[in-house]
Amino acid sequence: MKSEPIIGVVGGMGPYAGLDLVSKIFGETVAATDQEHLPVALLSYGHRIPDRTAYVLGRVPDNPGTAIADVLVALESLGATVAGMPCNSAHMPPIFDALTRRLRAGGHSIRLLHLIGETIRYVRDALPGIRKVGPLSTLGSFRLGLYEKAIRAAGFKPIMPSVAVQTDLVDRAIYDPSFGIKAHSAPVTARATAMVLESMEHLRQRGAEAIILGCTELPLAVEVPSGGTVIDPARALARALIRETYPGKLRPL
Amino acid sequence: MKSEPIIGVVGGMGPYAGLDLVSKIFGETVAATDQEHLPVALLSYGHRIPDRTAYVLGRVPDNPGTAIADVLVALESLGATVAGMPCNSAHMPPIFDALTRRLRAGGHSIRLLHLIGETIRYVRDALPGIRKVGPLSTLGSFRLGLYEKAIRAAGFKPIMPSVAVQTDLVDRAIYDPSFGIKAHSAPVTARATAMVLESMEHLRQRGAEAIILGCTELPLAVEVPSGGTVIDPARALARALIRETYPGKLRPL
Numbered sequence: 001m002k003s004e005p006i007i008g009v010v011g012g013m014g015p016y017a018g019l020d021l022v023s024k025i026f027g028e029t030v031a032a033t034d035q036e037h038l039p040v041a042l043l044s045y046g047h048r049i050p051d052r053t054a055y056v057l058g059r060v061p062d063n064p065g066t067a068i069a070d071v072l073v074a075l076e077s078l079g080a081t082v083a084g085m086p087c088n089s090a091h092m093p094p095i096f097d098a099l100t101r102r103l104r105a106g107g108h109s110i111r112l113l114h115l116i117g118e119t120i121r122y123v124r125d126a127l128p129g130i131r132k133v134g135p136l137s138t139l140g141s142f143r144l145g146l147y148e149k150a151i152r153a154a155g156f157k158p159i160m161p162s163v164a165v166q167t168d169l170v171d172r173a174i175y176d177p178s179f180g181i182k183a184h185s186a187p188v189t190a191r192a193t194a195m196v197l198e199s200m201e202h203l204r205q206r207g208a209e210a211i212i213l214g215c216t217e218l219p220l221a222v223e224v225p226s227g228g229t230v231i232d233p234a235r236a237l238a239r240a241l242i243r244e245t246y247p248g249k250l251r252p253l
Numbered sequence: 254m255k256s257e258p259i260i261g262v263v264g265g266m267g268p269y270a271g272l273d274l275v276s277k278i279f280g281e282t283v284a285a286t287d288q289e290h291l292p293v294a295l296l297s298y299g300h301r302i303p304d305r306t307a308y309v310l311g312r313v314p315d316n317p318g319t320a321i322a323d324v325l326v327a328l329e330s331l332g333a334t335v336a337g338m339p340c341n342s343a344h345m346p347p348i349f350d351a352l353t354r355r356l357r358a359g360g361h362s363i364r365l366l367h368l369i370g371e372t373i374r375y376v377r378d379a380l381p382g383i384r385k386v387g388p389l390s391t392l393g394s395f396r397l398g399l400y401e402k403a404i405r406a407a408g409f410k411p412i413m414p415s416v417a418v419q420t421d422l423v424d425r426a427i428y429d430p431s432f433g434i435k436a437h438s439a440p441v442t443a444r445a446t447a448m449v450l451e452s453m454e455h456l457r458q459r460g461a462e463a464i465i466l467g468c469t470e471l472p473l474a475v476e477v478p479s480g481g482t483v484i485d486p487a488r489a490l491a492r493a494l495i496r497e498t499y500p501g502k503l504r505p506l
Binding site for chain 2: 004006011012013014015016019022023026027032033034035036037038039040041042043044045046047048049050051074077078177182183186
């Protein structure tokens, strides 16, 4: 096969979030024919990757980082030079650090872009003047302060949801087996959408000027117009993946 | 990596049609968690694959089957045992025969399911009693009788569009650079949708009892309720891919 760089996507966390990222890569590319689109490899091997939040909360023993690193090695074998994984929770340090260590130990050169870092960079580039940023995420990301720390480190003020909103609205909208987005995403249930919208309103009432939908299931539940103050990390990551491989093909903001 | 069979998808023809097939594989799977979903590898290398219709009409010299076979070999190297390609035109004999010859010559064992064959099988299984079947497709498929011959061989009566509808409505809805689905699929333009709907009405007036949207761009333009008399070949192929790998996970019709 030819040697042009391929954009790798670690899918399966969840399956539709992987598709959503690839769709956004296509959408952010300047292309009018099939041949003008960028080469993307998506490996959706969710069956091999333990739940990220369950691991961080101590409910499953195996570090998902091990399986994720194996997927990245498979992507590298296909010719991928850069990759992204559309799962915020997989970027929690206990998982992210384990997988980068494993890649380094194996001498692999594929570059995994950082979803949270790219999202903060997008806020800074696309929304100058904003100071208060409110993230919604899984309980695992919330407890570890995944977005909270990154927002603060970048000089913004993090606006966090209450513990009650986190557990009763955000987490149930994502995980509830009877109506949550992970179990019902095509289409998302009206109940899950209502819970996400209520959580966003809660952050706005607390002063958030921009809201990050910091779990890749969340943007499946609500419309996220591009250029607005609701940030979809997958879109930020899609743009970053193009910027790092074929910058001339990146659609202007 | 473990050795469970992976479902391979040859994407990029066009890019969104590849995503659409993968989405339908997920949608036709009985699964409530990330871990219960099936392993799927999507290689969207549309930049390497010449336009199928252009090749069959003699407008480009390279047979797309060569590049498609290379993608199938890459899928096999990942562990894919069965694959599908959501592009009706790529199943035209000059292309399909070239790629299967190339796979056989290389001693490869990956099984490529046949989109058109699986679609006809789906019509027979899901819509007993129907006799007149009308397909919409690209000009290349139309001229070669891709669906027409398969419909007749299966004992149905093919209902074909007029040449004027084929060229002025169907082909322009797919290919027109300013409003066609290939150039504008997220979202599809109102003009392309109207042209597809008018073409479907034309087939119904000619007597079609079921309509096959026989170019994978077409179902992106109109709602295709499952169980109805409008057939989305991608859905038929998605179900066939699950049936051939993990039949116990196939959602009942």
